[in-house]
Amino acid sequence: MKIDLILGLQWGDEGKGKIVDVLTDDYDIIARFQGGPNAGHTLEFDGIKHVLHTIPSGIFHNNKLNIIGNGVVIDPVILKTEIEKLYELDVDLTEKLMISRKAHLILPTHRLIDKASELSKGKKKIGSTLKGIGPTYMDKTGRNGLRIGDLELDGWNEKLNNLINKHLNLIKNFNVDFDFDINQLTNEFLESLDFMKKIKFIDSEHFLNKSIHEGKRVLGEGAQGSLLDIDFGTYPYVTSSNTTSAGACTGLGIAPNKINKVFGIFKAYTTRVGSGPFPTELFDSIGERIAKIGNEFGATTGRPRRCGWLDLVSLKHSITVNGVTDLIMMKGDVLSGINKIKVCTKYNYNGNAVDYLPFSIEEENIDPIYEEIDGWEEDITQAKSYNDLPLNFKNYVEFLEDKLNLKIKIVSVGPDRTQTIFV
Numbered sequence: 001m002k003i004d005l006i007l008g009l010q011w012g013d014e015g016k017g018k019i020v021d022v023l024t025d026d027y028d029i030i031a032r033f034q035g036g037p038n039a040g041h042t043l044e045f046d047g048i049k050h051v052l053h054t055i056p057s058g059i060f061h062n063n064k065l066n067i068i069g070n071g072v073v074i075d076p077v078i079l080k081t082e083i084e085k086l087y088e089l090d091v092d093l094t095e096k097l098m099i100s101r102k103a104h105l106i107l108p109t110h111r112l113i114d115k116a117s118e119l120s121k122g123k124k125k126i127g128s129t130l131k132g133i134g135p136t137y138m139d140k141t142g143r144n145g146l147r148i149g150d151l152e153l154d155g156w157n158e159k160l161n162n163l164i165n166k167h168l169n170l171i172k173n174f175n176v177d178f179d180f181d182i183n184q185l186t187n188e189f190l191e192s193l194d195f196m197k198k199i200k201f202i203d204s205e206h207f208l209n210k211s212i213h214e215g216k217r218v219l220g221e222g223a224q225g226s227l228l229d230i231d232f233g234t235y236p237y238v239t240s241s242n243t244t245s246a247g248a249c250t251g252l253g254i255a256p257n258k259i260n261k262v263f264g265i266f267k268a269y270t271t272r273v274g275s276g277p278f279p280t281e282l283f284d285s286i287g288e289r290i291a292k293i294g295n296e297f298g299a300t301t302g303r304p305r306r307c308g309w310l311d312l313v314s315l316k317h318s319i320t321v322n323g324v325t326d327l328i329m330m331k332g333d334v335l336s337g338i339n340k341i342k343v344c345t346k347y348n349y350n351g352n353a354v355d356y357l358p359f360s361i362e363e364e365n366i367d368p369i370y371e372e373i374d375g376w377e378e379d380i381t382q383a384k385s386y387n388d389l390p391l392n393f394k395n396y397v398e399f400l401e402d403k404l405n406l407k408i409k410i411v412s413v414g415p416d417r418t419q420t421i422f423v
């Protein structure tokens with residue numbers, strides 16, 4: 001038995017939450033492998049919309065285990081709110097949620113450093129979700145971090161106080177001014193840690209490998225998207241983890257030869273929230289239309305998402321670095337009624353047509369080269385099978401398959417669980 005992965009191929013928000021929820025029926029264990037509460041994974045069923053930030057998107061199914069892997073960074077304050085929301089819905093987590101002892105903790109001061117860093121950058125800010133992600137991964141790689149497993153050891157409080165003091169000094173050095181109440185933040189953090197202890201802590205790499213060996217079916221859930229990957233994304237406008245399939249190996253302790261399918265998810269167009277280059281971004285009425293019909297507002301911060309045409313150059317890059325085996329296309333319904341749909345198939349890069357992602361895709365170096373495809377008028381949100389879909393929609397799918405040399409196995413035509421078509 002092996003593990004399958006689901007990960008985003010663009011700048012996040014591709015619809016990972018929805019698809020993980022839909023595919024959970026086929027698995028025993030869902031395991032998040034990186035990122036933290038910068039993620040907002042939305043799923044909808046029975047007319048209710050749920051947004052998860054840290055908890056894997058298999059949590060609404062019975063008899064399935066959900067593991068927060070070692071590669072994830074956890075803010076106990078946010079996790080507590082997430083858990084309480086689930087309790088209100090009578091979702092019992094004691095048997096189905098587990099946390100890796102090796103996952104790192106986001107301290108309130110990590111959030112403050114994030115804010116200080118962004119303020120100090122001015123116009124060059126990353127557009128971070130300000131959840132403390134970057135500073136927490138910096139402490140992890142700098143070998144100063146605190147882990148879930150530390151909570152079970154003596155001397156924990158002293159380690160915490162030392163790290164907080166170090167952070168407070170660091171914040172002073174940014175020379176930016178904002179108010180915070182460190183005592184209140186620390187108390188809230190400690191209370192949430194106590195609350196979090198209700199959830200089982202495990203040696204997740206051992207547990208997962210044993211489960212795979214015993215024949216359990218495991219699905220790894222990614223956060224963010226490949227273009228936000230710390231190595232292969234649009235650096236420095238990225239997040240601080242490896243969002244690509246390699247991140248599942250380090251974020252769960254799974255060897256590369258244990259990876260089976262890699263489901264790559266993309267929207268039928270492109271969105272980005274936060275700063276950074278976006279070659280196919282639209283600034284016209286079509287961009288506004290996509291934003292409005294697609295309800296393109298961040299699930300974590302509520303910020304409007306920038307919208308643009310699908311970019312096959314970056315998509316191919318993501319497919320390659322992840323080893324994608326199966327494609328999943330989301331939100332095709334949002335393009336209904338657009339007469340001519342454009343797809344970027346190459347970049348004009350310093351005067352040459354290229355079909356790979358060069359070192360810099362800043363506006364001054366890149367001009368997208370488009371091909372145009374006829375759109376479809378029909379509302380497709382009620383379609384139940386691939387045959388129900390309009391010819392021009394299928395032409396769009398086939399055009400993409402041809403260019404990407406991969407099959408699109410699922411098309412999603414609306415936010416609800418049921419609006420999912422297996423091709």
Ligand code: GDP
Nearest residue numbers: 013014015016017040041042331412413414415
């Ligand atoms: P994630 O971070 O990858 O899980 O994606 P988000 O939840 O942040 O953003 C995806 C948004 O699109 C959510 O509001 C979903 O409810 C919604 N969504 C997902 N699939 C579809 C679809 O096929 N059509 C439409 N119209 N909305 C979708």
Ligand code: IMO
Nearest residue numbers: 012013038039040127128129223224239273274
């Ligand atoms: P999901 O899992 C979309 C973006 C932020 C910012 C950059 C760095 O829901 O797809 P960070 O908070 O990591 O310091 O932000 O990355 N970003 C996301 N954009 N979806 C996400 O997650 C994101 N997580 C981070 O907007 O540009």
Ligand code: MG
Nearest residue numbers: 013040041299
């Ligand atoms: Mg999201």
